[in-house]
Amino acid sequence: xxxxSQAPRGEMVKIMLNGAEVQADPHWxxxxxxxxxxxDIPTLCHDEGLTPxxxxxxxxxxxxxxxxxxxxxxxxxxxxxxxxxxTHSNRVIKTRKTILELLIARCPSSKKLQDMAALLExxxxxxxxxxxxxxxxxxxxxxxxxxxxxKAIGFAGRGPERYITTPFDMNSxxxxxxxxxxxxxxxxxxRCQGPQAETVLCSGCINTEPVCAPxxxxxxxxxVPCLSCVKGPEDVK
Amino acid sequence: MKVISAKELEDLRNEILAGKDQDxxxxxxxxxxxxxxxxxxEVRDAFVNExxxxxxxxxxxxxxxxxxxxxxxxxxxxIYPQEIFYQRLSIxxxxxxxxxxxxxxxxxxxxxxxxxxxxxxxxxxxEVPFYKKQMRLILGNNSKIDPHSIEDYIAIGGYSxxxxxxxxxQPMDVVDEIKNSGxxxxxxxxxxTGRKWESTRNAQGDIKYVICNADEGDPGxxxxxxxxxxxxxxxxEGMIIGAYAIGSNEGYVYVxxxxxxxxxxxxxxxxxxxxxxxxxxxxxxxGFGFDLKVNRGGGAFVCGESTAxxxxxEGKPGEPRAKYIHTSDKGLWDRPSNLNNVETWxxxxxxxxxxxxxxxxxxxxxxxxxxxxxxxxxxxxxGLVEVPMGMxxxxxxxxxxxxxxxxxxxxxxxxxxxxxxxxxxxxIDLPVDYDRLTEVGSMMGSGGMIVMDEDxxxxxxALYFINFLMEESCGKCVPCREGLLRMGEILxxxxxxxxxxxxxxxxxxxSEVLKDASLCGLGQTAPNPVMSTLKYFRDEYxxxxxxxxxxxxxxxxxxxxxxxxxxxxxxxxxxxxxxxEAITGETKQPHVLDAGKCIKxxxxxxxxxxDAVIKE
Ligand SMILES: Cc1cc2nc3c(=O)[nH]c(=O)nc-3n(C[C@H](O)[C@H](O)[C@H](O)COP(=O)(O)O)c2cc1C
Ligand code: SF4
Ligand code: SF4
Ligand code: SF4
Ligand code: SF4
Ligand code: SF4
Ligand code: SF4
Ligand code: FES
Ligand code: FES
Numbered sequence: 001x002x003x004x005s006q007a008p009r010g011e012m013v014k015i016m017l018n019g020a021e022v023q024a025d026p027h028w029x030x031x032x033x034x035x036x037x038x039x040d041i042p043t044l045c046h047d048e049g050l051t052p053x054x055x056x057x058x059x060x061x062x063x064x065x066x067x068x069x070x071x072x073x074x075x076x077x078x079x080x081x082x083x084x085x086x087t088h089s090n091r092v093i094k095t096r097k098t099i100l101e102l103l104i105a106r107c108p109s110s111k112k113l114q115d116m117a118a119l120l121e122x123x124x125x126x127x128x129x130x131x132x133x134x135x136x137x138x139x140x141x142x143x144x145x146x147x148x149x150x151k152a153i154g155f156a157g158r159g160p161e162r163y164i165t166t167p168f169d170m171n172s173x174x175x176x177x178x179x180x181x182x183x184x185x186x187x188x189x190x191r192c193q194g195p196q197a198e199t200v201l202c203s204g205c206i207n208t209e210p211v212c213a214p215x216x217x218x219x220x221x222x223x224v225p226c227l228s229c230v231k232g233p234e235d236v237k
Numbered sequence: 238m239k240v241i242s243a244k245e246l247e248d249l250r251n252e253i254l255a256g257k258d259q260d261x262x263x264x265x266x267x268x269x270x271x272x273x274x275x276x277x278x279e280v281r282d283a284f285v286n287e288x289x290x291x292x293x294x295x296x297x298x299x300x301x302x303x304x305x306x307x308x309x310x311x312x313x314x315x316i317y318p319q320e321i322f323y324q325r326l327s328i329x330x331x332x333x334x335x336x337x338x339x340x341x342x343x344x345x346x347x348x349x350x351x352x353x354x355x356x357x358x359x360x361x362x363x364e365v366p367f368y369k370k371q372m373r374l375i376l377g378n379n380s381k382i383d384p385h386s387i388e389d390y391i392a393i394g395g396y397s398x399x400x401x402x403x404x405x406x407q408p409m410d411v412v413d414e415i416k417n418s419g420x421x422x423x424x425x426x427x428x429x430t431g432r433k434w435e436s437t438r439n440a441q442g443d444i445k446y447v448i449c450n451a452d453e454g455d456p457g458x459x460x461x462x463x464x465x466x467x468x469x470x471x472x473x474e475g476m477i478i479g480a481y482a483i484g485s486n487e488g489y490v491y492v493x494x495x496x497x498x499x500x501x502x503x504x505x506x507x508x509x510x511x512x513x514x515x516x517x518x519x520x521x522x523x524g525f526g527f528d529l530k531v532n533r534g535g536g537a538f539v540c541g542e543s544t545a546x547x548x549x550x551e552g553k554p555g556e557p558r559a560k561y562i563h564t565s566d567k568g569l570w571d572r573p574s575n576l577n578n579v580e581t582w583x584x585x586x587x588x589x590x591x592x593x594x595x596x597x598x599x600x601x602x603x604x605x606x607x608x609x610x611x612x613x614x615x616x617x618x619x620g621l622v623e624v625p626m627g628m629x630x631x632x633x634x635x636x637x638x639x640x641x642x643x644x645x646x647x648x649x650x651x652x653x654x655x656x657x658x659x660x661x662x663x664x665i666d667l668p669v670d671y672d673r674l675t676e677v678g679s680m681m682g683s684g685g686m687i688v689m690d691e692d693x694x695x696x697x698x699a700l701y702f703i704n705f706l707m708e709e710s711c712g713k714c715v716p717c718r719e720g721l722l723r724m725g726e727i728l729x730x731x732x733x734x735x736x737x738x739x740x741x742x743x744x745x746x747x748s749e750v751l752k753d754a755s756l757c758g759l760g761q762t763a764p765n766p767v768m769s770t771l772k773y774f775r776d777e778y779x780x781x782x783x784x785x786x787x788x789x790x791x792x793x794x795x796x797x798x799x800x801x802x803x804x805x806x807x808x809x810x811x812x813x814x815x816x817x818e819a820i821t822g823e824t825k826q827p828h829v830l831d832a833g834k835c836i837k838x839x840x841x842x843x844x845x846x847x848d849a850v851i852k853e
Contacts, residue, residue: 054559055714057754071753076559091753098750102719126743127723136712155554155712158537160722162712 013081018088030074030085031059039087042096042116044103044186045137046075050146053138057099058116062086071095097122106130108200110187117201125200133187136162140181150174153181239514242522243400246391253392262297262339263317265380269304269467270459271620272311276328280312283331288339297339303379303467304459307367308620310350315362315380322362323348370636372599372607373623375583379467384502387509390470396515398586402478403523411482412438415585417593419605424450424541424578425654425682425758427604427671433575436565438483440573445485447476448550448569448576451492451499452534452541455654456705458685460609461579463621465492465499468583469506473529475585477515480527483575488527491546493534504531538655538709542757543568543576545711556711557757578683580609600626604670608684610652612638615645615690627668630660634688645690649773651698653682655705656762658769659695678769680762694791695774696781700728702766710759717760720751724767733794736782744771790852793837797853800841802827804849811841811850 012023017037024033029052034041044056054076061074065084071092074085086092097120104113105127113135116122138155141164145151152174156165166172182188240246266272266281284299305313310324316334321344323334330348337343349358350365359365362380382389390396402411416431437445449472453461465472476488492500507529510516518526535555539545542557547569549555568574584606588596597605604626610633612622617639624633630650634640641647649659652669658679660667667673671681689698707721724747727740748764755761771778780786787795800811800820807825819835822828830841830850842850 054756057715057756060754072561073559073754073756077561094746095750095754098746099715099754102715102723102750105723106719126739128726135715136718157712158539159708159710159712160718162718 016084024079030077050142111189111191114191265315267305267313268301271308275311277312283328304463306621398589418588418596423580437575446574447488449490454538471583475582488529601670610684614688616688651687653680658765661773694789695770714756716754732792
């Protein structure tokens with residue numbers, strides 16, 4: 001969605017993406033720019049057709065330079081002239097892994113999360129599994145409201161007590177039983193029942209030999225979805 | 238009483254002052270939150286009735302005011318014009334005060350404050366050690382005015398800053414004055430106020446808003462409440478000036494729902510200001526118009542966060558959103574909006590009246606002016622204190638706060654609200670300003686100060702704040718919702734003896750993710766209580782984990798009680814009091830405590846007069 005509407009259409013801005021200067025449309029979100037250049041970063045609460053929500057925080061990237069860098073959710077962040085972005089710095093990778101660890105501990109049965117864990121080489125989940133079946137990404141809520149015009153579901157509760165429900169927790173008249181919410185739910189598909197189905201993490205099917213430079217904080221790498229390079233001692237925990 | 242020009246306001250002020258007899262006795266009874274809990278309204282009524290009974294109604298005024306600061310000593314009354322400070326009043330004292338002090342001009346020693354150090358009674362407020370070191374630019378007026386009277390505010394110079402601004406300052410001059418003063422926001426982040434005003438002023442849009450954040454959700458904090466209750470016009474005056482500088486004609490005051498008196502007083506102040514022509518169209522004939530609405534808070538701590546507050550004002554759930562586009566560009570209803578804290582607004586008239594140079598001479602290099610703190614916890618003088626930035630923690634806690642009760646040792650002070658850090662004894666000489674507090678792993682926040690003594694377990698403290706933040710988290714983003722839940726689990730395990738040394742690394746990882754990747758300030762600052770206690774009190778964490786001991790004797794799962802047969806006289810008191818029937822023994826014989834039955838309530842430990850019950 002366009003975030004930065006002040007700039008006139010058609011004029012591109014330059015951004016530094018993993019050390020390479022590239023052009024970006026100022027109406028793009030940072031995630032759109034990153035994806036345009038073929039770099040794969042994980043997202044969970046984002047969908048092209050829906051308003052960005054910025055809550056899973058898996059799409060974090062590091063922006064800025066020197067010691068003034070910070071992590072931002074790229075799906076919500078605008079692009080502007082001179083923006084410096086690193087999509088796979090050590091700090092980014094470590095943060096994504098811990099977030100995914102928290103998500104898998106909440107919802108270990110999801111295929112999508114397990115696949116992501118394999119890609120990110122998550123080796124360990126240090127929390128007790130909760131076996132919940134919703135990660136509160138809000139995609140279903142936005143889908144129902146924005147695409148189906150139904151507003152049949154929403155959030156209730158706060159903090160760890162937050163959950164998805166119908167108004168007043170009652171069977172909703174508004175629901176058209178269209179199934180769009182289930183279609184978009186990222187965790188509705190169950191993980192395969194492989195040899196270690198009862199463990200929190202499977203991650204058995206990934207080749208993890210390092211093949212490239214130890215990390216590519218400033219260099220450009222298009223080996224997606226490889227990521228076997230991000231295996232510095234502090235990355236794998 | 239509509240004033241349509243600066244001159245008319247001046248005339249009005251002179252008229253009010255001429256009508257006031259400066260020597261007429263006035264009894265200013267504190268009606269602040271602390272004193273209210275101590276029946277100050279009954280004391281106030283007793284004054285009124287006694288004065289009437291003595292036929293003195295025309296000769297003596299009684300004023301109900303906002304908090305005087307020294308809440309520990311409430312109910313408090315100041316007797317003007319001498320400024321005699323009477324404390325811990327009860328209704329039985331009132332006839333004597335009228336008889337002795339008002340009629341016969343004699344002070345009553347019993348009701349004065351005793352300066353223990355100097356070993357003498359002190360008569361006036363200014364001599365009380367609690368007040369001596371303070372600089373009460375904001376709070377000092379509370380005792381001088383009735384918050385329900387715009388005349389009182391005008392009499393002490395109120396709205397003269399507004400006159401100055403509308404009478405010849407260009408909006409940019411006002412912004413520059415605020416920028417040059419160096420004032421930073423008092424609500425949490427410490428963002429330079431002048432720069433915020435400038436951004437909002439420069440933002441594109443015809444309609445802009447100024448908003449006052451009076452949501453004050455920190456447990457134990459009541460500085461904003463006391464300003465709004467005690468001197469609402471000072472906040473209004475600041476907001477009108479800010480609106481003029483920014484180019485806004487509409488504003489909001491967002492008041493915490495649990496503050497009915499603050500709501501009442503600000504609503505009344507707005508009504509009075511409207512009637513006086515200080516709000517509405519064409520204020521003081523300047524052509525500038527501005528008006529305000531009051532909204533009740535959404536009832537959650539996170540509603541005080543700027544984007545959540547604006548969502549709540551729009552009638553949506555009070556949840557934060559990403560702030561990559563600043564609220565000064567797109568805030569309330571996507572229009573440029575300038576949000577400041579109550580105390581920030583209350584500082585504005587002072588800066589305009591006295592000038593940026595005067596203001597910036599107070600405080601430190603990076604932090605200007607005074608700051609109000611609510612001093613609570615294990616401290617003798619609980620209350621609200623206002624000190625120049627840069628005063629050391631030692632001065633605040635010991636000179637003003639009077640130190641720790643019961644001769645206990647100071648252990649740490651937590652500053653900045655629930656997501657502030659705990660600062661240890663070794664840093665007691667730290668000057669309090671925004672940057673120094675951040676450097677040591679805490680923050681200014683809105684000015685909470687919770688003092689802890691030697692009996693405090695720092696792991697337990699960290700757990701308490703994490704649980705508070707977890708419950709107050711909106712639950713929208715993963716790092717905060719899931720991270721705080723896990724942090725709480727880990728800390729609970731440690732306090733219950735199930736901790737592992739690896740947990741300390743896990744806490745570190747979680748803290749980094751919370752700080753780096755949370756959506757709003759709540760999650761971003763939430764690790765402070767844990768990280769600071771882990772940094773300064775790591776040995777306590779290790780004692781819980783490795784030795785299964787709580788050094789402060791707080792974590793019940795880790796303490797055991799037993800009876801030392803050598804000291805026990807067999808008096809039987811503990812046996813009688815124990816709710817679990819865990820103690821047995823014959824009279825005059827050493828008693829025995831059955832650890833299996835003991836529920837660790839600590840009653841036996843408290844009641845034994847012979848130190849025979851051992852807690853370890
Ligand atoms: C969780 C959270 C709660 C907050 N609560 C308050 C509050 O109760 N009052 C307040 O003035 N600021 C609060 N803030 C800070 C506001 O977001 C905002 O920074 C402030 O009101 C701006 O005013 P200032 O620049 O005058 O400080 C809170 C911030 C966070 C992250
Ligand atoms: S099935 Fe019902 S709840 Fe789901 S998207 Fe359709 S209308 Fe909404
Ligand atoms: S039900 Fe599915 S889509 Fe909806 S919030 Fe939960 S995980 Fe997301
Ligand atoms: S290792 Fe086995 S269980 Fe795990 S994802 Fe691969 S196939 Fe499924
Ligand atoms: S950091 Fe916490 S309070 Fe803030 S948006 Fe995320 S979940 Fe809500
Ligand atoms: S109260 Fe103390 S002295 Fe008395 S019986 Fe109990 S342990 Fe012994
Ligand atoms: S701690 Fe409480 S339950 Fe245990 S022995 Fe003492 S009084 Fe009884
Ligand atoms: S995809 Fe950006 S926060 Fe979820
Ligand atoms: S409430 Fe009376 S002194 Fe604070």
